[in-house]
Amino acid sequence: MIRLALSELRDDVVKLTEVNIDSDDELQEEYMVRIPVLSDGSNVIQEGVLDFVTIYDYVKDNYK
Structure with a gap:
């Protein structure tokens, strides 16, 4: 559901990049227990x- 809500943000304001941490040992170590992380x-x-x-x-406060 949050992915759908995020997709509604305007591309000219916010560029979303989804990262699969399974392919990066450092990212797994840093984020594994905190998923999802925005x-x-x-x-x-x-x-x-x-x-x-x-x-x-x-977004409203940081990307005007």
Whole structure:
């Protein structure tokens, strides 16, 4: 469900990239118990359970 909600974000505002951590030992070590993890590349926005309201508020405040 969250994937569908994220897909509604405008591509010109936010570029989403899904990463499969199974192919990278370092990513597995860092994120295995925290999946799913939503990051802006340098900051973790949410982990474990993702909710659209928090994501929406983050995007609204950081990508104008």
